Amino acid sequence: MEFLEVIQKRHSVRKFTDQPVGREIIDTIIDIAQSAPSSKNTKSSAFMVIEDPDTLKALSEMRDRGSAFMAGAAAAIVVMGDASKTDLWVENASISATFIQLAATAMDLGSCWVHVNGRPRSKEDASLGTAEDYVKELLGIKDGYRVLCVVALGYEEII
Numbered sequence: 731m732e733f734l735e736v737i738q739k740r741h742s743v744r745k746f747t748d749q750p751v752g753r754e755i756i757d758t759i760i761d762i763a764q765s766a767p768s769s770k771n772t773k774s775s776a777f778m779v780i781e782d783p784d785t786l787k788a789l790s791e792m793r794d795r796g797s798a799f800m801a802g803a804a805a806a807i808v809v810m811g812d813a814s815k816t817d818l819w820v821e822n823a824s825i826s827a828t829f830i831q832l833a834a835t836a837m838d839l840g841s842c843w844v845h846v847n848g849r850p851r852s853k854e855d856a857s858l859g860t861a862e863d864y865v866k867e868l869l870g871i872k873d874g875y876r877v878l879c880v881v882a883l884g885y886e887e888i889i
Contacts, residue, residue: 736836743840744799746884751804755837756781756883759807762833768822774815775826776875778808788868789880792861794852797844797880804884808865810875820847823878830881840886846877 731739760777768774780786781804790801800806809827811819827843834841846865851858858864862877871877 740835745887766826769818803882
């Protein structure tokens, strides 16, 4: 697929078929994300691939709005930044997440960015904490890494 076609075709997908995404496709997407530019070439972005349906379901509960559809995704990529490497981890991780979405489109996958950084779990109940704390605890993400977003992946369900 030509680059401009990828740009024009990319859109947020929130309904997925139950067809699994091959590991080689996910590995290619991660390789592409790792090639994304970063401030002073710090390569501060890190990724975690989630394919387990129970974990995807748990991730879908990170926020009261905007994440429920992740339960139907074939996979998700947690996009993180190493805050100890640079104060520009958000920008670096954002570029990496964009590369993930463009690579997914080029491979005929649907994707959708679910924002984590700075988001509450619930707009009505602050006692539930942040989406980032929930994701870090759920996945055992070590200190120093910050979660920017989770990109849901799968084959788009055409209705």
